[in-house]
Amino acid sequence: MTLKNRISLLVSLLFTILFGLASTVIFILYSNYRKEEFRDRLEVKALSNIKLLVNVKQVDNQLLKIIDQNSINKLYDEKTLVFDSNYKLIYSSIDDAKINWSVNDLKYLKKNKTFFKQQGNYEVYGVFYDTNDKDFYALISATDDYGNRKLLFLRYTLIISYIFFTTICWLLTSFMVRKAMNPLNAFHQKIKNINENNLDTRIESKSTKNEIDLIADEFNFMMDRIEVSYQKQKEFTAHASHELRTPLSRMTSQIENAIADPDIKEKKKSFLNNILGDVNHLSELINSLLILSKIDNRKADYHEIQRIDEILFSSIEKINKTFPDFVILFEMEESDDLDTALEINGNKNLLQIAITNVLKNAYIYSDNKQAKVKISTENDLLLLSISNSGRTLNDAEQKNLFQPFMRGENAKGITGFGLGLRIVNRILNLHNSHITYSIPSDNINLFCIIFRR
Numbered sequence: 001m002t003l004k005n006r007i008s009l010l011v012s013l014l015f016t017i018l019f020g021l022a023s024t025v026i027f028i029l030y031s032n033y034r035k036e037e038f039r040d041r042l043e044v045k046a047l048s049n050i051k052l053l054v055n056v057k058q059v060d061n062q063l064l065k066i067i068d069q070n071s072i073n074k075l076y077d078e079k080t081l082v083f084d085s086n087y088k089l090i091y092s093s094i095d096d097a098k099i100n101w102s103v104n105d106l107k108y109l110k111k112n113k114t115f116f117k118q119q120g121n122y123e124v125y126g127v128f129y130d131t132n133d134k135d136f137y138a139l140i141s142a143t144d145d146y147g148n149r150k151l152l153f154l155r156y157t158l159i160i161s162y163i164f165f166t167t168i169c170w171l172l173t174s175f176m177v178r179k180a181m182n183p184l185n186a187f188h189q190k191i192k193n194i195n196e197n198n199l200d201t202r203i204e205s206k207s208t209k210n211e212i213d214l215i216a217d218e219f220n221f222m223m224d225r226i227e228v229s230y231q232k233q234k235e236f237t238a239h240a241s242h243e244l245r246t247p248l249s250r251m252t253s254q255i256e257n258a259i260a261d262p263d264i265k266e267k268k269k270s271f272l273n274n275i276l277g278d279v280n281h282l283s284e285l286i287n288s289l290l291i292l293s294k295i296d297n298r299k300a301d302y303h304e305i306q307r308i309d310e311i312l313f314s315s316i317e318k319i320n321k322t323f324p325d326f327v328i329l330f331e332m333e334e335s336d337d338l339d340t341a342l343e344i345n346g347n348k349n350l351l352q353i354a355i356t357n358v359l360k361n362a363y364i365y366s367d368n369k370q371a372k373v374k375i376s377t378e379n380d381l382l383l384l385s386i387s388n389s390g391r392t393l394n395d396a397e398q399k400n401l402f403q404p405f406m407r408g409e410n411a412k413g414i415t416g417f418g419l420g421l422r423i424v425n426r427i428l429n430l431h432n433s434h435i436t437y438s439i440p441s442d443n444i445n446l447f448c449i450i451f452r453r
Contacts, residue, residue: 125140184212404419
């Protein structure tokens with residue numbers, strides 16, 4: 001999971017949990033408040049009835065009217081019972097509701113003065129009233145229809161608000177985090193595009209000095225040191241290769257002269273030929289290292305328009321001089337805009353080196369000294385395919401194919417250093433192009449150079 005997704009998830013979850021807890025607390029507090037408020041109303045009504053009985057000496061119709069008048073529109077589905085000190089029912093309201101009671105309830109009232117409990121949909125309140133000469137017990141039951149409707153409305157309001165605002169929170173959090181992380185995304189994109197050919201790339205740092213700017217400053221400082229070290233390494237390789245070429249050239253010349261001497265015996269000539277082969281081998285290695293050290297995107301012009309077919313023909317001509325028995329079967333796919341498609345931006349000398357190396361590789365590792373070369377187009381891509389029949393590479397070898405000094409099992413008995421394809425890969429990277437290797441069928445090696453037009 002990416003950092004921005006993790007931050008969005010954590011912030012959204014935190015808000016969801018806190019909002020859910022707050023909604024729950026609000027609902028519980030209001031529910032308790034409703035019960036307390038309704039209990040107070042029941043208490044007022046119960047004490048009012050008892051006081052009427054105390055003030056009026058006899059329970060008659062007149063008293064009932066007074067009680068009914070005091071209870072009208074006050075409570076919903078109300079039932080009131082009043083008992084004397086002997087637990088005898090002395091008053092019952094005129095509605096049809098019932099209260100389940102027992103003597104133990106009245107005894108409990110005498111001991112604890114009040115109680116409040118739930119009986120089905122009804123809430124029952126009991127109170128003990130003590131006068132100078134008599135004790136009274138009152139039980140009053142009713143349903144808080146108005147309060148329950150408000151509680152139900154509050155519940156639905158909180159649920160809908162919870163769903164709505166948590167959804168808004170998730171969306172806004174994701175949007176804001178993505179916006180806040182845009183500088184980091186740009187930072188990541190620039191880092192991802194850095195390779196050995198553009199070590200001079202630096203990350204723009206603003207004056208705000210936030211965490212990203214601090215990382216950018218440290219990154220730029222690190223890249224300065226890496227670039228200096230890399231340039232020193234390339235300079236050393238170039239200077240060493242250049243200095244080694246002179247004595248190797250003299251050695252080659254002296255050995256060739258010695259071999260040409262008619263007085264030299266055949267046994268010594270064979271020995272000198274072996275030495276000459278090793279010297280040429282070493283010279284080739286030094287030339288490859290020199291080419292690698294000189295490949296630099298800041299020291300060559302890659303914006304000149306070149307025709308890939310002309311470069312290919314020049315490379316074929318050059319490789320045929322070295323390997324005259326090399327047979328190349330050429331094919332060009334027909335296209336309406338072929339002339340335009342063959343034009344690419346690049347450095348002619350470097351591209352010729354790259355294509356020549358791939359052709360040389362096809363010759364060396366083929367089993368019939370033949371290769372098929374095809375130029376084709378696909379969307380905005382120009383494809384140069386070079387295939388040969390021969391032993392193919394396994395999966396492990398394919399992963400490291402373009403690494404320096406990499407040689408597969410099919411290279412046994414073949415001279416080389418494993419630098420040719422590395423040079424090709426470096427040159428193509430500079431031209432915003434790349435090369436791929438595949439096995440389309442048994443014993444067929446296919447290299448495809450892909451140029452962006």
